[in-house]
Amino acid sequence: MTTLAANIQVTAPLVGGVLIGAAAATLLLFNGQVAGISGVVGRIVEGDFGQKFWRVAFLIGLLLSGPAYLYWNGALPPFEISADLPTLIVAGLLVGFGTRVGSGCTSGHGVCGIANFSPRSLTATVVFMAVAIVVVFLVRHAGVSL
Amino acid sequence: MNAVFALVAGFVFGVGLLISGMTNPAKILAFLDIAGVWNPSLMFVMVGAILTAIPAFAYIRSRGKTLLGAPASLPARSPITPRLLAGSALFGIGWGLSGFCPGPAFVALTFGDQRVWIFVLAVVAGMVLAHITLKRLDSI
Numbered sequence: 087m088t089t090l091a092a093n094i095q096v097t098a099p100l101v102g103g104v105l106i107g108a109a110a111a112t113l114l115l116f117n118g119q120v121a122g123i124s125g126v127v128g129r130i131v132e133g134d135f136g137q138k139f140w141r142v143a144f145l146i147g148l149l150l151s152g153p154a155y156l157y158w159n160g161a162l163p164p165f166e167i168s169a170d171l172p173t174l175i176v177a178g179l180l181v182g183f184g185t186r187v188g189s190g191c192t193s194g195h196g197v198c199g200i201a202n203f204s205p206r207s208l209t210a211t212v213v214f215m216a217v218a219i220v221v222v223f224l225v226r227h228a229g230v231s232l
Numbered sequence: 233m234n235a236v237f238a239l240v241a242g243f244v245f246g247v248g249l250l251i252s253g254m255t256n257p258a259k260i261l262a263f264l265d266i267a268g269v270w271n272p273s274l275m276f277v278m279v280g281a282i283l284t285a286i287p288a289f290a291y292i293r294s295r296g297k298t299l300l301g302a303p304a305s306l307p308a309r310s311p312i313t314p315r316l317l318a319g320s321a322l323f324g325i326g327w328g329l330s331g332f333c334p335g336p337a338f339v340a341l342t343f344g345d346q347r348v349w350i351f352v353l354a355v356v357a358g359m360v361l362a363h364i365t366l367k368r369l370d371s372i
Contacts, residue, residue: 088266088267088268088270089268089269089270090269090270090272091262091269091270091271094271094272094273095253095273096276098251098252098253099252099253099254099273099274099276099277099280100276100277100279100280101248101251101252101280102247102248102249102250102251102252102253102254102277102280103248103252103276103277103278103279103280103281103282103284104248104280104281104283104284105244105245105247105248105251105252106244106245106248106249106252106277106280106281106284107248107280107281107282107283107284107285108244108248108284108285109241109242109243109244109245109248110241110245110281110284110285110288111284111285111287111288112237112240112241112244113237113238113241114285114288114289114292114298114304115288115291115292115298115299116233116234116237116241116298116299116300117234117237117238117241117298118292118297118298118302118303118304118305119238119304119305120305120306120307121241121245123333123334123335123338124334124359127334127338127355127356127359128359128362128363131356131359131360131363132363136238137234138233138234138235139235140234140235140237140238141238142235143234143235143236143238143239143242144238144239144241144242144245145242145338146239146242147238147239147240147241147242147243147244147245147246148242148243148245148246148335148338148339149242149246149338149339149341149342150242150243150246151242151243151244151245151246151247151249151250151339152246152250152255152339152340152341152342152343153342154243154247155247155250155251162343163250163251163253163255163256164253164256164258164259165255165256165257165258165340165343165345166256166257166258167257167258167330167331167345167347167348168257168258168261168331169257169329169330169331171347171350173329173330174330174332174347174350174351174354175350175351175354176326176329176354177325177326177327177329177330177332177351177354178326178330178332178337178350178351178352178353178354178355178357178358179326179354179355179357179358179361180322180323180325180326180329180358181323181326181327181330181332181333181334181337181354181355181358182326182354182355182356182357182358182359182360182361182362183319183322183358183359183361183362183365184318184319184320184321184322184323184324184325184326184358184362185319185323185333185334185359185362186319186358186359186362186363186366187315187318187319187322187362187365187366188315188316188317188318188319188320188321188322188323189307189315189316189319191323191333191334191335192278192327192333192334192335193245193333193334193335195320196278197278197281197282197285198285198289199307200278200282201281201282201285201286201288201289202289202293202306202307203289204307204309205309205312206307206309206310206311206312206316209312209316209317209320210316210317210319210320211320213317213320213321213324214320214321214323214324214327215264215324216324217320217321217324217325217328218264218324218325218327218328219264219266219328220328221264221324221325221327221328221329222261222264222265222328223265223266223267225328225329226265226267226268227267227268232329
């Protein structure tokens with residue numbers, strides 16, 4: 087039975103989303119590159135740091151955002167991991183493997199690809215979202231575990 | 233100059249993830265848990281992000297060059313392949329199991345929770361495996 091969560095935030099998610107979109111727009115308009123995290127990291131892992139090391143610079147910027155947020159707000163945002171270690175390891179392997187084979191993730195396909203009106207990216211997004219929803223259902227409501 | 237814009241883009245991207253709550257696996261899982269207590273927050277994040285990015289992509293599609301006059305590389309309109317579908321499905325399983333996708337995981341590396349490091353190491357390992365696998369498949 088679906089229940090809607092109480093106190094659903096709208097402003098913070100929208101503002102955050104706009105920032106994500108703005109960041110993707112910036113990387114595209116100035117670097118001519120798609121802000122797909124799995125691609126950025128994946129290519130670094132393959133030894134391709136990008137022209138003028140742009141991929142490394144992007145990753146460093148990403149890694150600086152947490153400390154900056156902490157400095158500005160005095161605390162990190164809420165953070166809760168429910169998966170146990172074995173699950174995290176299996177999940178990590180699947181995320182790493184799947185995003186490279188599928189050529190993208192939520193940022194690359196879900197944001198950039200869809201913003202670019204790519205049928206490929208829309209398809210990929212529908213697939214990984216549907217699968218993720220099924221997995222969560224199985225784990226939370228059908229007693230399935232690793 | 234390239235590096236500076238990329239650094240800023242990565243930083244703003246991360247701040248966006250943090251502000252939107254997307255660095256919290258619990259929030260992501262709450263969005264994916266449509267049979268439970270559903271929190272649609274992620275939808276607002278994606279809508280906000282996509283709408284904001286659309287004009288930039290339209291511009292680059294028509295102009296073909298960046299604002300600095302350099303070539304822009306948009307992915308080619310290639311067909312939907314088994315790889316796309318299989319890879320997306322596998323990614324979806326991992327995402328559903330953990331509530332983590334690449335971006336938020338890297339941002340969360342600085343939160344001081346060792347479990348994130350273990351997850352990210354597994355992601356990198358998975359990427360290496362994918363690289364090896366795809367190389368083998370493409371050389372057959």
